[in-house]
Amino acid sequence: MRTILSDTLKMxxxxxxxxxxxLLVCTLFFALPASAQRTQFCERxxxxxxxxxxxxxxxxxxxxxxxxxxxxxxxxxFESGGNKGIFNGSCCTGIFQLNTANVRRYAxxxxxxxxxxxxxxxxxxWARLTNDGYNTPAVRRLMEMGTFDGQRVDAGFIxxxxxxxPGNCQQMVSSGRCSGFADPNGTTICDMANAARSxxxxxxxxxxxxxxxxxxxxxxxTTPVAANPPAPSANDIVVGPGQI
Amino acid sequence: xxxxxxxxxxxxxxxxxxxVHAQSDGAWQTMTLSDFREPSQTDPLQTxxxxxxxxxxxxxxxxxxxxxxxxxxxxxxxxxxxxEDKGRSIILSTVLTRxxxxxxxxxxxxxxxxxxxxRIVTLxxxxxxxxxxxxxxxxxxxxxxxxxQNQGDSIQARFDPATxxxxxxxxxxxQLIAECARSFPTR
Numbered sequence: 001m002r003t004i005l006s007d008t009l010k011m012x013x014x015x016x017x018x019x020x021x022x023l024l025v026c027t028l029f030f031a032l033p034a035s036a037q038r039t040q041f042c043e044r045x046x047x048x049x050x051x052x053x054x055x056x057x058x059x060x061x062x063x064x065x066x067x068x069x070x071x072x073x074x075x076x077x078f079e080s081g082g083n084k085g086i087f088n089g090s091c092c093t094g095i096f097q098l099n100t101a102n103v104r105r106y107a108x109x110x111x112x113x114x115x116x117x118x119x120x121x122x123x124x125x126w127a128r129l130t131n132d133g134y135n136t137p138a139v140r141r142l143m144e145m146g147t148f149d150g151q152r153v154d155a156g157f158i159x160x161x162x163x164x165x166p167g168n169c170q171q172m173v174s175s176g177r178c179s180g181f182a183d184p185n186g187t188t189i190c191d192m193a194n195a196a197r198s199x200x201x202x203x204x205x206x207x208x209x210x211x212x213x214x215x216x217x218x219x220x221x222t223t224p225v226a227a228n229p230p231a232p233s234a235n236d237i238v239v240g241p242g243q244i
Numbered sequence: 245x246x247x248x249x250x251x252x253x254x255x256x257x258x259x260x261x262x263x264v265h266a267q268s269d270g271a272w273q274t275m276t277l278s279d280f281r282e283p284s285q286t287d288p289l290q291t292x293x294x295x296x297x298x299x300x301x302x303x304x305x306x307x308x309x310x311x312x313x314x315x316x317x318x319x320x321x322x323x324x325x326x327x328e329d330k331g332r333s334i335i336l337s338t339v340l341t342r343x344x345x346x347x348x349x350x351x352x353x354x355x356x357x358x359x360x361x362x363r364i365v366t367l368x369x370x371x372x373x374x375x376x377x378x379x380x381x382x383x384x385x386x387x388x389x390x391x392x393q394n395q396g397d398s399i400q401a402r403f404d405p406a407t408x409x410x411x412x413x414x415x416x417x418x419q420l421i422a423e424c425a426r427s428f429p430t431r
Binding site: 036037039079080086087088089090091092096097098099100101102104105106107108109111126128129132136163164165166167168183184185187192 | 359
């Protein structure tokens, strides 16, 4: 009698586990439509890191960020795979995956309109956003620090900070750790900066056809202005050695 | 004189303008979206609450974006709600401008709030007074392109007629967003 009761209980327990497993699968199955559906607007493109870099160099982006524009080409590849017409299904569109609020503010259009803009127009909007983000407290603090959680604060790092949102970046800065902020997929600003570097073209040419430049905010140019004086002009005021 | 008459007329019309709805029963109300691209002389949000934000956006669109607006405004949007309190109207509004702090720009990101300029303006016998300038949350109302979990996203506000307090909150993806919970006195 006791054996029959025990077997019945075991069977009931196994049934419960089976039902719970079914419920979990059903929940996941029905939850799937709730997840973001990527949408392709206009044509699918596959811009290379170099092509994105060229657009960055032709944009209104601050010069000190252009000094690592190869990294920024890598950032574009990391975000969209070079596909300027992709909407991620929840917030973000285009080569640098601008969120809908920024698309309206910096391109005066909606996500469909933005996805159909040219690469250069998209990069120009992103450059305006990045220039504005450069003056936020989080970015200023990072520039003062020079390194953050063992990582050098270079222009790629600064761009990633702005990319993930100055508020989110501030959260990371306040924590003192790369892990202080991570998006829902666990991507940190440090991860993004590394991904931007690794996605850049190893033979990348900056605007002047040189190899990848490794200069960032706070660095001094290797060719000081005094080493390249301008040619004399008729308007110059000539001061003799004894008059200084 | 004609300008004064025009202003009075606008203020009278503001009582019936549809963009801002009057609600004062103490229940949470979803703040409604206004799109300022079509200029209006009768919408109190355009004439009294955010005229400077519209001017700035127009200047940016023409100067920086090289847009020809053709008599329209740049694309500025605001959320708002209106409460009635002891014979005066109270408008609560947040506006999406370049001074907002918006969320992530990232393929792995979801819908996030923007933290934007907020104003509380009272209309009392035709006189508009800004009670408070602050920062508050803004999100666009959901559209069909967003995931099912975001179809109920909203910024909400309620007014307590007993204390005169306005409360704001945001619901995104079914979750209350802690940093968007705000409370403002109006008396």
